Amino acid sequence: MNKTFLLNNVYVEESASVVGPLEGAGPLGDLFDVVIPDIIYGESSFEKAERKMLLESLSLCLKKTNYKPEDIDLVLAGDLLNQLISANFAARELPIAFAGIFGACSAFALSVALGSLLIEGGHFERVIAGACSHHETAERTFRFPTELGVQRAPTAHWTMSGAGTVVLGKQGPVAVKEVTIGRVVDYGIKDASNLGAAMAPAAFDTLNLHLTNLGKRPEDYDLIATGDLGSIGQICLKHLLGDASLSSGNFTDCGLLVYSTAQDIHAGASGCAASACVFASYLYPLLTKGLLKKVLLIATGALFGQTTAQQKDSIPAVAHAVAFEKVG
Amino acid sequence: MRERESPKAKRYARLVEQEKPKISLFSNVVRAFVTGGIICLLGETIRTYLLYLGLSQPLAGVWMSISLIFLASFLTGLGVYDEIGRFGGAGSAIPITGFANSIVAPAMEYRSEGAILGLAARLFIIAGPVIVYGLVSATGFGLLRSVFR
Amino acid sequence: MNFFWAFIFGGAVCAIGQVILDKTKMTQADLMVVLVVFGSLISALGFYDPLVTRFGAGAMVPVSNFGHTLTQGVIIGYQENGFLGALEGGLGKASAVLGAAIIFGFTMGLLFRPKG
Numbered sequence: 339m340n341k342t343f344l345l346n347n348v349y350v351e352e353s354a355s356v357v358g359p360l361e362g363a364g365p366l367g368d369l370f371d372v373v374i375p376d377i378i379y380g381e382s383s384f385e386k387a388e389r390k391m392l393l394e395s396l397s398l399c400l401k402k403t404n405y406k407p408e409d410i411d412l413v414l415a416g417d418l419l420n421q422l423i424s425a426n427f428a429a430r431e432l433p434i435a436f437a438g439i440f441g442a443c444s445a446f447a448l449s450v451a452l453g454s455l456l457i458e459g460g461h462f463e464r465v466i467a468g469a470c471s472h473h474e475t476a477e478r479t480f481r482f483p484t485e486l487g488v489q490r491a492p493t494a495h496w497t498m499s500g501a502g503t504v505v506l507g508k509q510g511p512v513a514v515k516e517v518t519i520g521r522v523v524d525y526g527i528k529d530a531s532n533l534g535a536a537m538a539p540a541a542f543d544t545l546n547l548h549l550t551n552l553g554k555r556p557e558d559y560d561l562i563a564t565g566d567l568g569s570i571g572q573i574c575l576k577h578l579l580g581d582a583s584l585s586s587g588n589f590t591d592c593g594l595l596v597y598s599t600a601q602d603i604h605a606g607a608s609g610c611a612a613s614a615c616v617f618a619s620y621l622y623p624l625l626t627k628g629l630l631k632k633v634l635l636i637a638t639g640a641l642f643g644q645t646t647a648q649q650k651d652s653i654p655a656v657a658h659a660v661a662f663e664k665v666g
Numbered sequence: 667m668r669e670r671e672s673p674k675a676k677r678y679a680r681l682v683e684q685e686k687p688k689i690s691l692f693s694n695v696v697r698a699f700v701t702g703g704i705i706c707l708l709g710e711t712i713r714t715y716l717l718y719l720g721l722s723q724p725l726a727g728v729w730m731s732i733s734l735i736f737l738a739s740f741l742t743g744l745g746v747y748d749e750i751g752r753f754g755g756a757g758s759a760i761p762i763t764g765f766a767n768s769i770v771a772p773a774m775e776y777r778s779e780g781a782i783l784g785l786a787a788r789l790f791i792i793a794g795p796v797i798v799y800g801l802v803s804a805t806g807f808g809l810l811r812s813v814f815r
Numbered sequence: 816m817n818f819f820w821a822f823i824f825g826g827a828v829c830a831i832g833q834v835i836l837d838k839t840k841m842t843q844a845d846l847m848v849v850l851v852v853f854g855s856l857i858s859a860l861g862f863y864d865p866l867v868t869r870f871g872a873g874a875m876v877p878v879s880n881f882g883h884t885l886t887q888g889v890i891i892g893y894q895e896n897g898f899l900g901a902l903e904g905g906l907g908k909a910s911a912v913l914g915a916a917i918i919f920g921f922t923m924g925l926l927f928r929p930k931g
Contacts, residue, residue, distance in 0.1 A: 384778075385778075478775060483774070483791075484771070484775060485745060485767075486768060486772070487742075487747050487750055487752065487771075488748075491689075492686070521667050523667050525669045525675045525678045526670035526675045526679065527678075527679070527682060532682070532686070535685075570685055574681060577685075652670055
């Protein structure tokens with residue numbers, strides 16, 4: 339059955355994020371730990387720049403907590419590229435057990451969810467969970483060469499460049515309280531430039547499951563943050579919630595927080611980095627400061643590939659929910 | 667969980683269609699018209715100059731195309747043509763300059779995967795289909811025309 | 816007056832292209848292919864040359880002119896040398912433009928890095 343797990347023994351100890359220059363110029367720019375000066379970050383390819391951001395974010399987690407690599411039992415991380423090359427190649431530099439997580443843009447929530455369950459189950463003491471994405475590598479993987487003169491659809495997202503990581507352990511200022519692993523949902527949306535619409539049903543399904551399993555209402559959380567539904571996806575989600583009479587005002591979308599309207603990004607930020615960086619550098623500090631008490635993060639992922647898009651298959655999506663609570 | 671054909675999915679598809687931001691067709695078309703028009707105007711200027719220099723009509727046409735291709739290739743290299751494309755849409759894609767852009771952009775992009783299977787192989791990802799369909803249709807229509815004139 | 820007509824006709828072709836892009840699911844690559852095929856057809860029917868005479872660069876700059884060039888090459892090649900001439904003629908006539916595009920593309924690919 340589709341369970342929601344209640345956890346009592348897992349905490350977020352620390353968080354870190356690294357973002358690209360465009361994200362650094364956005365409304366949350368000052369909050370991120372590191373804003374890299376240019377998107378290639380001194381490397382010879384965008385792929386290398388992406389993994390460097392993830393590695394830097396992981397190292398920052400260690401630095402902030404004063405842990406050594408041997409204090410960490412496991413790293414769980416994911417990205418959007420084929421064979422998970424960013425996470426896998428970043429892990430190459432670490433003497434820590436590693437498992438790559440693929441959940442497309444939901445990778446961060448999935449990593450945190452699985453890491454938390456492993457700790458709650460008593461299998462691991464301390465886990466770092468994270469995710470990364472990079473605008474240029476995603477464009478190359480899923481769309482066109484970056485220098486090609488194309489107009490972006492008004493529904494299109496802008497894959498965010500960045501990496502966000504958190505340290506999960508047995509004590510900390512913020513507790514991980516509830517986890518729901520989502521089902522893969524496909525409402526037949528085929529438009530790869532409207533991923534928000536493809537992902538909204540998944541966000542609804544997981545949120546609905548989560549609330550039903552716990553007998554809760556959206557108002558029971560101070561904030562429900564979806565990952566990267568963007569403007570159109572958020573509207574679609576609100577319609578679906580309205581039909582199920584679950585409407586509430588306390589919704590936000592990580593992807594909509596990253597850029598200002600002046601940056602002409604269309605539907606908002608997407609990519610693994612959206613929920614990872616916004617949680618690590620915006621939501622987590624709000625929780626530690628007590629400005630928010632209970633936050634539900636629902637990161638969505640569109641589970642398609644370039645091949646399935648070219649074969650005109652529809653876009654399946656998934657969402658995973660993790661509830662965080664301020665301790666004390 | 668597939669909901670693809672269900673009434674729920676159909677209702678949702680209608681909702682998505684309805685919530686899609688309406689693109690301003692008028693402003694897009696005007697921008698395409700102006701961008702494309704200016705590129706053609708530039709071409710005509712070059713052609714007039716070449717004719718003035720004494721080149722024949724066909725030669726002036728070829729040199730004009732080559733000049734525009736060079737210009738667009740260079741602007742793509744500098745990272746300017748994609749901005750023109752973002753503004754002009756079809757206005758920058760349809761002229762021969764858009765064809766040049768479609769060759770240079772992947773060449774630059776895939777340079778990181780090597781000079782042979784990266785740059786050289788990927789150079790044709792968009793231009794390739796244009797050449798293939800151009801040649802096949804031209805041969806077909808041209809032969810039909812020649813045989814049944 | 817030549818300049819005016821080049822601007823108007825070239826702009827109009829692009830404007831129609833934009834309507835197709837915005838109103839259908841076609842991508843820019845699809846649009847370029849369709850235009851080239853359309854150019855070949857119009858050329859074989861004998862309508863493209865009058866357009867070039869009337870609108871100058873307005874008809875010569877859009878990619879449809881590539882189809883026109885190829886088709887005229889095929890037709891003239893067939894007259895001179897039969898089927899073999901038709902096969903040679905198409906690419907033969909377009910080779911200067913194609914060659915330039917490939918050589919510039921290659922050079923720029925070596926010289927410049929994408930900026931994103």
